[in-house]
Structure formats: structure tokens, C-alpha cells
Amino acid sequence: PFLIVAPLITVPHWQREFEGWTDMNAIVYHGTAAAREMIRKYEWSYDSLKGSPPPYKFNVLITTYEMVLTDMSILSKIHWKYLAVDEAHRLKNTKCKLINALRVFHFDHLLLLTGTPLQNNTEELWTLLNFMDPDKFESVEEFSKRFGDLKETKQVEELHEVLRPYLLRRMKEDVEKTIAPKEETIVEVELTTIQKSYYRAIFERNFASLNMGAKASNVPSLLNIMMQLRKCCNHPYLLRGVEENIVKQQETQDENELMINSCGKLVLVDKLLAKLKEGGHKVLIFSQMIRMLDILEDYLIHKLYPYERIDGNKRGNERQEAIDRFSAPDSDRFVFLLCTRAGGLGINLTAADTCIIYDS
Structure with a gap:
């Protein structure tokens, strides 16, 4: 055998x-x-x-x-x-x-x-x-x-x-001779005012650790600071307590629109997806952070975009069912959210023609 x-x-x-x-x-x-x-x-x-x-x-x-x-x-x-x-x-x-x-x-x-x-x-x-x-x-x-x-x-x-x-x-x-050559585009996104303020606050709060430099005893602190900065760039809501503070300060704004406008990357994704949807494209969005996928999922629900999602919490048969729903010829699914670790391994998603690496 x-x-x-x-x-x-x-x-x-x-x-x-x-x-x-x-x-x-x-x-x-x-x-x-x-x-x-x-x-x-x-x-x-x-x-x-x-x-x-x-x-x-x-x-x-x-x-x-x-x-x-x-x-x-x-x-x-x-x-x-x-x-x-x-x-x-x-x-x-x-x-x-x-x-x-x-x-x-x-x-x-x-x-x-x-x-x-x-x-x-x-x-x-x-x-x-x-x-x-x-x-x-x-x-x-x-x-x-x-x-x-x-x-x-x-x-x-x-x-x-x-x-x-x-x-x-x-x-x-x-x-497959009919496949068009891959086109890669790097889009630089500016931080929003909210992101800039929290980015600066992370530096100020950790000034002592940063001033010590990359000594062996200080490496864990530096890695933690770097992770906090990455979270801030991906979305300020990834930082503990920030979502509650922002919503409290901006009570007059719709919470979903506030979620979008608080993050430069999400503002760009919002504009991109509107055009891609209009053009009949299907999109994969990758992120290493499960919590970031949660935020993107909230956004897709708000925009009424049909989607699927795979992360480490989905079992093998559930993953395949999600892939089948997205890949079916008559599928209405527009976006597939994927955790980089779980979705980057042995998955066949040729139905999509556009891929967004959110964490870059």
C-alpha cells in the first residue's frame, strides 16, 4: 500500500x-x-x-x-x-x-x-x-x-x-499558462492621529528600557516594546484598554466607523475592498494576530461583506468546509480571513485573485 x-x-x-x-x-x-x-x-x-x-x-x-x-x-x-x-x-x-x-x-x-x-x-x-x-x-x-x-x-x-x-x-x-504574472504592491500607510499619540506614549512610558540599549538583561523588555508598537501599527484596539478609552472620548461617533477611522491600515483596507468588490474580485487577508482577525471580522460584518475565516481554533473538517464555501463556482463569499500560521500551510484557495498581507 x-x-x-x-x-x-x-x-x-x-x-x-x-x-x-x-x-x-x-x-x-x-x-x-x-x-x-x-x-x-x-x-x-x-x-x-x-x-x-x-x-x-x-x-x-x-x-x-x-x-x-x-x-x-x-x-x-x-x-x-x-x-x-x-x-x-x-x-x-x-x-x-x-x-x-x-x-x-x-x-x-x-x-x-x-x-x-x-x-x-x-x-x-x-x-x-x-x-x-x-x-x-x-x-x-x-x-x-x-x-x-x-x-x-x-x-x-x-x-x-x-x-x-x-x-x-x-x-x-x-x-497553468493562463495564470497572470504575480503583481506585488507595497502601500505605505500613515498612522492616524490616535495611533501617533499611542505610539509616542509607548516610547515615553518605556524610555528607561530604551535608554539601556540591547543588553542581555534588557532584551525581553525591548521585544515587548517592539510588539506593542507592532500592535499599535496594526490597530490601536490591540492595546489593552485603548478601545474603551477611544469610544469613551468619541461618544458622538458611530463605534464601527470609529473602529475604521482609528487605524490607517483599516482606512486603506476599507477603500481597497470597496473597489475590489465592485470589480468582482475575491480577497484573502492574512494576519499573524488572532485579535486583529477579530477586528477585521467585526469590520466585515459591519460592511455586510460575506466572508470565511480560518485560524488555529478551526478543526480540519471545518477548515475544508470553509474553503469549499469560498471556492464554490456560485459562492458569494468575498473575503477570506486567515491566520498566517494556520492559513499558510497546504491550503488551496485559487478562487481568490487578491491577497492582502495586513501585518507588513
Whole structure:
């Protein structure tokens, strides 16, 4: 049989693709201990037939990283024809528990799927190559010495030659010719008067810490100050007690309009979305801050814009349902709010044509 190891959020997508394109019996191995025991009891193998081990009922087993670690003793006993790991950059750390667990598995063929095999340094790439071919890529020290930080053109060209037998790369433009080239626009936004006053107050309140500089004992304080400033730039309501103070001071203004006008970024988003809606576009908005997504959600409700949302609180099946509602051909959903951490992994949202990175 074949084993697919993927993030929980992409498991339903894998199952759907197998059902849509093949006649293979693909089962999802996930859930509580009792649920997994039921799968092993009724969907695992034909125990009545002869053979050691008995023939398996499934052709494909789709499971998550966590299940591999939890049920390693069970899954590693099977001799897999093919092992495929989705979002395989998760394996880039040599201390990663998942890659050490998968090294115990028996498989004839290995497929690692990732859009970012190299993110920070060549050691991460070595980890993946060592997993694929441990005999050839035995020493990380030798690999790092040979390719270093890839500053020289010769090193890059040599690495391309080394990767050629192992790497199959497909760009979007290679697969789908009708996709327009990506256009990136950086929009500089001025802080509102309210934001400026709180930004200044954060500096004044923390003058002593800032004056100390980046001493080891002072680093936590500096990081906290930086986070407060980031919150202020994203929306002053992210700062504790600010929303109540602003609403109290501006009692005559509508609370929703006050929420928009208090933040330069939200003023811009308000203008952008009006034009994008008029043009028939569909929009993704990313933020690292859950509370910022709450504010954006309040804004979308106020503007009566149909939307979906994914953050760390949504389960795998709920996430897929939200994606399906947004992506349906007759969908009225205009905006999709996504937490960068939860929404940046293995999600297929090709129905949207515009992406706003709110925190930039």
C-alpha cells in the first residue's frame, strides 16, 4: 500500500483527490485512539485470507504527522510501496521527531513535496537529501563546506547539478499558462492621529528600557516594546484598554466607523475592498494576530461583506468546509480571513485573485 503523511488541514484534500482521480481505496487514519482501533479492526486487512501479513483492504493510507508519531509502532510494521510526505519542509530540522520516526519505516519509494526545500541555510536542504539518500549525503559538515552560504555562482551551479536527479520542480506558469504574472504592491500607510499619540506614549512610558540599549538583561523588555508598537501599527484596539478609552472620548461617533477611522491600515483596507468588490474580485487577508482577525471580522460584518475565516481554533473538517464555501463556482463569499500560521500551510484557495498581507 501507499502512505501519505500530511498536515491535518490538507488530509481532506488528499482524500478528495484520490476519490476524484482514482478508483483506489484511500482511507484516512486519524481520530481518537478508539476511532483508530475501529479502523484497524474493520478497514485494515483481510484476516481471513492466507498470507503473512494478510492482504490489506486499503490501497492508500492518509494520515498526519502526529499520527505517525503516536502510532509509529503500528505503521512502521507495514512495508510501504510508496511514502509521500506533504509540506516536507517540516522535516528540515535534524532534531525533528517526525523525520527520525520515518527513518524507521520500510518503503520502496519516497516522495517529498515542498515549495521551500531551502529556507534559511543549506543544512536544511541536506536534512531532506540525507533522508532520501543517506549513503550519498552522509556528512552535513562536508555538504556545508562544499556549498556554504551559496554566495558564489559556482556553488549554486554545482548544487543544481547535485539536485538534478532528486528534484522535480514545477512552477505555476509551467502548469497553468493562463495564470497572470504575480503583481506585488507595497502601500505605505500613515498612522492616524490616535495611533501617533499611542505610539509616542509607548516610547515615553518605556524610555528607561530604551535608554539601556540591547543588553542581555534588557532584551525581553525591548521585544515587548517592539510588539506593542507592532500592535499599535496594526490597530490601536490591540492595546489593552485603548478601545474603551477611544469610544469613551468619541461618544458622538458611530463605534464601527470609529473602529475604521482609528487605524490607517483599516482606512486603506476599507477603500481597497470597496473597489475590489465592485470589480468582482475575491480577497484573502492574512494576519499573524488572532485579535486583529477579530477586528477585521467585526469590520466585515459591519460592511455586510460575506466572508470565511480560518485560524488555529478551526478543526480540519471545518477548515475544508470553509474553503469549499469560498471556492464554490456560485459562492458569494468575498473575503477570506486567515491566520498566517494556520492559513499558510497546504491550503488551496485559487478562487481568490487578491491577497492582502495586513501585518507588513
